[in-house]
Amino acid sequence: MAKSEKEIQELLAQMEALKAELETEKTARSAAEKMAHTMAAFGSSEEQATGKTLKVNVCVNPEERDVKKQTWKEIDFPLYAYRIDIPAGFGIELKTNGRSYYHGETYEFTARGLSDIKSRIARCWDHEKSIHGDNVNAYRRQREDYAR
Numbered sequence: 001m002a003k004s005e006k007e008i009q010e011l012l013a014q015m016e017a018l019k020a021e022l023e024t025e026k027t028a029r030s031a032a033e034k035m036a037h038t039m040a041a042f043g044s045s046e047e048q049a050t051g052k053t054l055k056v057n058v059c060v061n062p063e064e065r066d067v068k069k070q071t072w073k074e075i076d077f078p079l080y081a082y083r084i085d086i087p088a089g090f091g092i093e094l095k096t097n098g099r100s101y102y103h104g105e106t107y108e109f110t111a112r113g114l115s116d117i118k119s120r121i122a123r124c125w126d127h128e129k130s131i132h133g134d135n136v137n138a139y140r141r142q143r144e145d146y147a148r
Contacts, residue, residue: 082106
């Protein structure tokens with residue numbers, strides 16, 4: 001069925017509008033990612049949402065023993081930028097499944113991976129505190145509002 005010239009022009013106009021909208025979304029997303037990585041790189045100990053997602057296939061009915069009856073669904077997991085900060089006594093890296101995460105570097109994690117790495121880093125700092133005493137701020141300058 002042939003489209004009229006008017007319908008073709010309308011479709012082309014819609015395509016141009018969608019392209020412009022996509023370009024503004026990409027620009028905003030790039031700015032958000034850059035800001036998140038910058039904040040994570042400059043000493044922020046909290047994670048920053050990057051706006052990116054990771055597509056993962058997840059089994060909807062994992063209790064099903066017959067592999068042929070299992071159903072799968074693709075889910076988008078949000079990614080977070082997080083800066084690795086481990087004590088000096090633990091070397092320069094943490095390893096997970098053969099992948100190294102180096103001290104001072106910023107990496108992207110899913111929520112599950114982020115909770116795992118934060119837990120491991122917290123345990124490193126707890127161990128450091130138990131060995132070297134409770135005063136982990138001994139070499140940090142005291143802030144004015146706490147110096148009473």
